[in-house]
Amino acid sequence: MSPPASGPATIAALGLGIAWRREIALFIDRRRDLGFVEVMAEDIDPQAPPPVPIARLIERGLAVVPHGVSLSLGGAERVDPARLARFAAVARAVKAPLVSEHIAFVRGEGMESGHLLPVPRTRDALAVLVENVREAQAALPVPLALENIASLVDPPGAEMDEASFLAELLDRTGALLLLDVANVHANAVNHGFDPLDHLDRLPLDRIAYVHVAGGWEHHGVYHDTHVHPIQPPVLDLLAALCRRVDPPGVLWEHDDCFGSDAEMDGEVRRIQAALARGRS
């Protein structure tokens, strides 16, 4: 069932999605325009039936995509087989059509970072990442999509730019791309590159779905907070992406300070408007 190391996996149409959080379970449940949700893989107990709100969405035919943050695929250590087995079990428990994880590391030599850290864009790191991703793919029952992260620091010693690194990783593993347009914007601002040129150099036909999230810019640094409104340049980038390709899915990620249903609905509408703008 795992995708071959070469040749893209079949990409399912997902539609509009929202990252599922307990605080907004009702808001998500009430919507009739969603095709999928993402759940934090680490929050799902694969031994138990899925939480009732998630089970309802599965019954209604929504796709549920487990989104991992702890595999540390970009880490120097081999991916923990037990952690992978758990991730695979979560995928089966929610009948996931695919799973996603980050191009990042979160631990090393017994220390946890607590959040996603950027992998240095070196040949060494790419070789390790490719091995780790292949091991993960072999253990997972469904295709794996890899997400580009936002970073405040750029690890030293880069031997290639982010687009080349990402394109080669996808090419060598056959993995799908979870393209986070807010993270592209973040890194374009924080590390000084042209986001449109970046898009043009990615294999956009490998996109499984797209992330859109809020953030804020302060003193010339963009912070990917997931608690602020979506910034206009991120929506512009989403529209620019949709002029180039029709992504199979687009998902809004928001983690805290949810606001009223009307405010959240407003954010979803802004995403839909950007999609329409790009597709027209």
Next chain:
Amino acid sequence: MNETAGDAARVRLGADQARLIAALAADGPLPEGIDPERAELARISLRQKRRRSLRRAWPQWDHALGDRADALLDAYFADCPRIPAAGPLADGLAAVAWLGDRGAAPDALRIEALRVRLRQRLTDRGAERRRGLRVAIGRRSDGGLLVAIAWPFVGRVTILGRGRRPAPPPAPHG
């Protein structure tokens, strides 16, 4: 283990990554080539992420500690920069234990810690639900005994020995 091109690469990469985590998550020295101002922003961001994750997993922290919640969390982070591999629930358990060592853990948090321990086993790979009849024992802040019993099938937890607590803890978040 197979000798692959990756093995030598893993050793070099591992050293670099450990230095970066130590610098950003545990106030270690900054590796050469990283902008100090950006590193400071990344440190703050990781700290905020840890704080938010712990609070989401432990809403009782703010409830039980009120005005002191922020300062005590800062002090805990300063004393214990290493984040438990088992995640935010385990970070909260460690924070309550840290408070307990200083004689500052309110009973509401002590009881919640018992509930967390009864409800799940925290492993480095995440939380695993515990089943069957389970018992956990702890101490109230006045030294009295606390006994928590989780009953099979019904999913309820009984707490014995609450003493003269004025109010029950807020609704469980699970």
